[in-house]
Amino acid sequence: MTAHDLDTFQAIEWTGESLRLLDQRYLPQKEVYLEYTDAQGLVDAIRNMVVRGAPAIGITAAYGVVLAARQRYAEDIERWPLLLEQDLQALAESRPTAVNLFWALDNMRRALAQTQFGQHPDTFLLPEAQRIHETDLQANKAMGDLGANLISKHQENGRCVMTHCNTGALATGGYGTALGVIRSAWKRGLIDRVYANETRPWWQGARLTAWELMRERIPVSLNVDSAVSHILKTQPISWILVGADRITANGDVANKIGTYNLAVQALHHEVGFMVVAPTSTIDFNLNSGEDIPIEERSGEELTSVLGQPIAPEGVEAYNPVFDVTPAELVDVIVTEKGIVRRPNKEKMARLMSKQGLH
Numbered sequence: 001m002t003a004h005d006l007d008t009f010q011a012i013e014w015t016g017e018s019l020r021l022l023d024q025r026y027l028p029q030k031e032v033y034l035e036y037t038d039a040q041g042l043v044d045a046i047r048n049m050v051v052r053g054a055p056a057i058g059i060t061a062a063y064g065v066v067l068a069a070r071q072r073y074a075e076d077i078e079r080w081p082l083l084l085e086q087d088l089q090a091l092a093e094s095r096p097t098a099v100n101l102f103w104a105l106d107n108m109r110r111a112l113a114q115t116q117f118g119q120h121p122d123t124f125l126l127p128e129a130q131r132i133h134e135t136d137l138q139a140n141k142a143m144g145d146l147g148a149n150l151i152s153k154h155q156e157n158g159r160c161v162m163t164h165c166n167t168g169a170l171a172t173g174g175y176g177t178a179l180g181v182i183r184s185a186w187k188r189g190l191i192d193r194v195y196a197n198e199t200r201p202w203w204q205g206a207r208l209t210a211w212e213l214m215r216e217r218i219p220v221s222l223n224v225d226s227a228v229s230h231i232l233k234t235q236p237i238s239w240i241l242v243g244a245d246r247i248t249a250n251g252d253v254a255n256k257i258g259t260y261n262l263a264v265q266a267l268h269h270e271v272g273f274m275v276v277a278p279t280s281t282i283d284f285n286l287n288s289g290e291d292i293p294i295e296e297r298s299g300e301e302l303t304s305v306l307g308q309p310i311a312p313e314g315v316e317a318y319n320p321v322f323d324v325t326p327a328e329l330v331d332v333i334v335t336e337k338g339i340v341r342r343p344n345k346e347k348m349a350r351l352m353s354k355q356g357l358h
């Protein structure tokens with residue numbers, strides 16, 4: 001892969017027999033690909049963050065259903081749809097916050113319902129998984145254009161942007177959500193530099209976003225999460241761009257821990273706050289962010305770094321890995337169906353009623 005191939009680079013590859021995943025736990029030191037042939041392997045891959053990022057885990061789960069269905073079909077040619085239920089359940093329990101996972105599984109269930117008695121599971125399930133994968137890439141390209149349209153050449157505050165976590169090709173079917181907008185804006189000559197928050201405790205910003213941007217030669221400065229206010233005050237930043245794991249009917253946004261802080265800081269410093277996510281991230285079944293299940297991960301992610309303890313042995317650690325930014329702090333949500341400025345329930349409903357890729 002060359003630096004410029006990252007535009008089309010994909011961390012998830014369907015081989016026909018298996019799903020190949022770039023193991024994100026080892027980046028940037030090592031580029032290791034793992035090959036999965038069963039759903040349980042993919043449940044573990046999602047849970048242990050071999051693959052991460054809301055759209056990427058949805059795509060992975062969809063292929064997981066295909067692999068599970070093939071296995072169940074080989075076990076029992078008649079009862080395989082019934083046996084598949086436990087695999088769908090296991091995939092749904094892999095991570096709780098990103099709704100794309102459940103959205104993808106619902107789509108796979110609908111494809112399953114179309115399958116006639118005696119038909120091979122590939123008939124409807126494989127095309128549906130491939131459609132989910134392909135439409136995510138298309139959605140990201142569309143959002144890249146729509147989001148870049150909001151960034152003008154002569155921004156009042158300056159030509160730099162800030163981002164949090166990793167929302168790039170690694171986190172999606174390719175190109176990226178917030179990082180896709182940054183890619184498109186860079187190509188159009190609208191930005192000079194990206195400030196990437198390191199994103200403790202899993203370091204998605206330091207390890208993954210910096211890696212993606214450097215490979216494309218987009219100027220990036222890595223900073224500690226606690227430097228944000230200082231940077232917004234002293235550097236020429238016009239926009240903070242983030243992704244999302246779940247957006248509720250009123251426009252509240254669950255995203256990587258620290259996003260809520262950023263939105264508050266953006267308001268104080270009069271910097272734009274842009275959320276970029278496909279409509280597969282919008283959960284219209286939930287009225288507000290208060291209803292979103294927030295994943296808590298092991299305290300060990302806080303108490304040690306690369307296997308080295310950095311806190312007193314036995315200290316209790318609290319590790320919620322997402323937070324919810326209230327809609328009123330969001331300047332604009334960019335989706336593949338269009339943008340919503342100052343989101344609220346009515347505007348979100350109008351957006352969802354539009355026809356689109358998903």
Ligand SMILES: CSC[C@H]1O[C@H](OP(=O)(O)O)[C@H](O)[C@@H]1O
Nearest residue numbers: 052053054167171243244255256
């Ligand atoms: C393109 S959405 C990426 C999304 O995923 C992140 O979470 P994680 O790394 O824990 O899967 C984060 O919230 C990002 O915004």
